[in-house]
Amino acid sequence: MTAELPPQPLEERREQIRSKLAGAAHVLCCLDFDGTLAPIVEDPDAATPIPAATSALEDLVAAPAVSTAIVSGRALSDVRTRIDGPAAYAGNHGLELARDGSVAIHPVARKRAAQIDRVCHTLETVLDSVPNARVENKRLTGTVHLRSVPSAGHPVVERQTRAVVDALGADSLEISPGRKILEIGPSIPWGKGNAVSLLDAQMPPETVPLYIGDDVTDESAFRAVEPEGIGIRVGEATPSAASASVDSPDEVASFLEWLGSSALEELDRPDRGPNVPSQSTRSAPATVASRLE
Numbered sequence: 001m002t003a004e005l006p007p008q009p010l011e012e013r014r015e016q017i018r019s020k021l022a023g024a025a026h027v028l029c030c031l032d033f034d035g036t037l038a039p040i041v042e043d044p045d046a047a048t049p050i051p052a053a054t055s056a057l058e059d060l061v062a063a064p065a066v067s068t069a070i071v072s073g074r075a076l077s078d079v080r081t082r083i084d085g086p087a088a089y090a091g092n093h094g095l096e097l098a099r100d101g102s103v104a105i106h107p108v109a110r111k112r113a114a115q116i117d118r119v120c121h122t123l124e125t126v127l128d129s130v131p132n133a134r135v136e137n138k139r140l141t142g143t144v145h146l147r148s149v150p151s152a153g154h155p156v157v158e159r160q161t162r163a164v165v166d167a168l169g170a171d172s173l174e175i176s177p178g179r180k181i182l183e184i185g186p187s188i189p190w191g192k193g194n195a196v197s198l199l200d201a202q203m204p205p206e207t208v209p210l211y212i213g214d215d216v217t218d219e220s221a222f223r224a225v226e227p228e229g230i231g232i233r234v235g236e237a238t239p240s241a242a243s244a245s246v247d248s249p250d251e252v253a254s255f256l257e258w259l260g261s262s263a264l265e266e267l268d269r270p271d272r273g274p275n276v277p278s279q280s281t282r283s284a285p286a287t288v289a290s291r292l293e
């Protein structure tokens with residue numbers, strides 16, 4: 001594996017992106033939610049997409065040459081209420097996938113949901129004395145929020161979370177980091193990148209996959225689309241599997257507007273709709289597809 005570099009600013013990658021689109025007939029546009037379409041806020045319940053992103057996404061949803069998907073760490077039931085329109089949604093970092101009118105849940109994650117529930121309830125009690133610590137129970141995963149916790153309290157929260165997961169999750173649950181959060185989920189090799197690969201495998205031939213995200217859990221999705229597709233990281237210029245970067249959800253919205261207007265004209269016509277049987281050479285292996293039931 002080659003060492004990852006910080007992505008280049010979008011403007012410096014614009015021509016490469018344009019030429020990838022020029023060689024494609026269809027775009028699979030996958031978008032993370034928090035920090036990408038919605039600015040990061042203190043209260044997770046208050047996260048809302050910026051109007052420019054909502055409107056640009058509406059245009060993409062209506063474009064026959066584009067298939068859209070939201071790929072979020074939030075529970076599917078939660079993220080669906082926050083942004084409407086896309087054809088597909090992946091929740092809980094890809095452990096649940098809604099498309100074509102049905103929802104698939106990773107079978108191992110389903111089996112471990114009771115453990116996640118016990119861990120979240122226990123943490124609510126254990127962390128009750130830590131000012132502003134908050135536990136978000138997302139059924140298949142859980143999130144411990146640190147954003148509003150005074151920094152002196154962070155080591156306590158981290159220690160207590162580790163102790164509870166070790167006691168109740170043994171080898172079956174793991175903790176991973178996020179933006180001022182600790183994510184607790186089943187210890188299985190499955191993430192957003194797997195969900196993106198499943199969606200990509202359904203696309204028509206000559207689809208270019210695109211993924212925009214801002215966090216560590218988005219890296220597997222960047223790896224799923226790069227280098228043939230387009231990975232765009234939002235925020236700081238840390239090493240990433242994405243090749244391009246933007247600074248903020250405002251810049252994400254501007255990019256989506258560009259994609260929906262001038263960039264779609266670059267596509268190699270004639271357009272083919274998303275339901276044409278896939279002849280793509282880039283597809284998810286059957287073993288991956290069969291992991292979600």
Ligand SMILES: O=P(O)(O)OC[C@H]1O[C@H](O[C@H]2O[C@H](CO)[C@@H](O)[C@H](O)[C@H]2O)[C@H](O)[C@@H](O)[C@@H]1O
Pocket residue numbers: 032033034035036039040041042043044045047071072073074075136143145146147178179180181183215217
């Ligand atoms: O994959 P995403 O859609 O980006 O979801 C990742 C996590 O997002 C949420 O937490 C983050 O956003 C909050 C609201 O801005 C912020 O308060 C928090 O500090 C961020 O980490 C969400 O609450 C989590 O469940 C998601 O896993």
